[in-house]
Amino acid sequence: MPQLDLLKKRIFSISSLKEFNEIALQLFRYQYKNNAVYHSFVDGLHVRISEVRHFSKIPFLPVEFFKDHKVITGDFEPEIIFTSSGTGGSGTSRHFVKERSLYEESFQKTFELFFGKPKEYIILALLPSYLEREGSSLVYMTEKLIALSGHRESGFYLHDYEKLAGMLKKLRDENRKVMLLGVTYALLELAEEYPVDFPELILMETGGMKGKRKEMIREELHEILINAFRVPKVYSEYGMTELLSQAYSKGEGKFVTPPWMKVLIRDTNDPLTLLPDGKAGGINIIDLANIHSCAFLATQDLGKILPDVNFEVLGRFDNSDVRGCNLLVQ
Secondary structure, rough: HHHHHHHHHHHOOOOOHHHHHHHHHHHHHOOOOOOHHHHHHHHOOOOOOOOOOOOHOOOEEEOOOHHHOOOOOOOOOOOEEEEOOOOOEEEEEEEEEHHHHHHHEEEEEHHHHHHHHHHHOOOEEOHHHHHHOOHHHHHHHHHHHHHHHHOOOOOOEEOOOOHHHHHHHHHHHHHOOEEEOOOHHHEEEEHOOOOOOOOOOOEOOOOOOOOOOOOOOOHHHHHHHHHOOOOOOEEEEEOOOOOOOOEEEEOOOEOOOOOEEEEEOOOOOOOOEOOOOOOOEEEEEEEEOOOOOOOEEEEEEEEEOOOOOOEEEEOOOOOOOOOOOOOOOO
């Protein structure tokens, strides 16, 4: 479909809100027409398609649909299927990805937007709960970033905290530029057992406790990590199985999205109503990279839009399972 190919090229070069709105509306109409699950959902809300003229009026599909339905736009054999951890025992989400290259372009461009080229860093990854299962989109992304890093020291660590701490000390002493990506509970265990004084380290937490430890408020968690590694701040990554894009925080839990991704906040008592900036509610996400699934999703996370157009993750709905990235209780 030539029109779809043109749309794909435009997504990653969006430079204005007007352009975002135009592409979002095109994708909405395309997905309404070609995604059976989304079509039925929108029809159930009695939405007049012709009257939707702004992205804020587009219906948001609850992410729970990815657990019980095959949420795809068009008809295709997926190149890869990403699955959630299903930590809470309430089912596993499946994201059928038609083109791996689309995901790769999304996370590479986002990384470069926030941090520069991966080759500028030695990338170390502490993601035990993800490595111990199949289908993690986070592991897929990290593997590619490690490969793009090109440094022989870059790589994954499972449970060998002592070896990782030794590598961090070595790289610190060599004045190397290092990024450590870690699932929250594993970073806490590393901090408790093998703290390393490394102020220049980019320390990034990529997820919650995965049922391994009690949940903590963000300030308490970050204080522990800051004290253990003597870093000025803790970075965070926000993403999930159902998305092909990520948001990043460079400290204080304030997340920024790439230009093709947008966060809106819905009223928890009236999910079809959006809230103004500064009000806490459910997080809705538009991810225009989700061309072949659904780009308009209502998550089970709670958050609010900050005055500087960043957003903050405040926690999650009580009845949602412990999943996704950066689900810290506030």
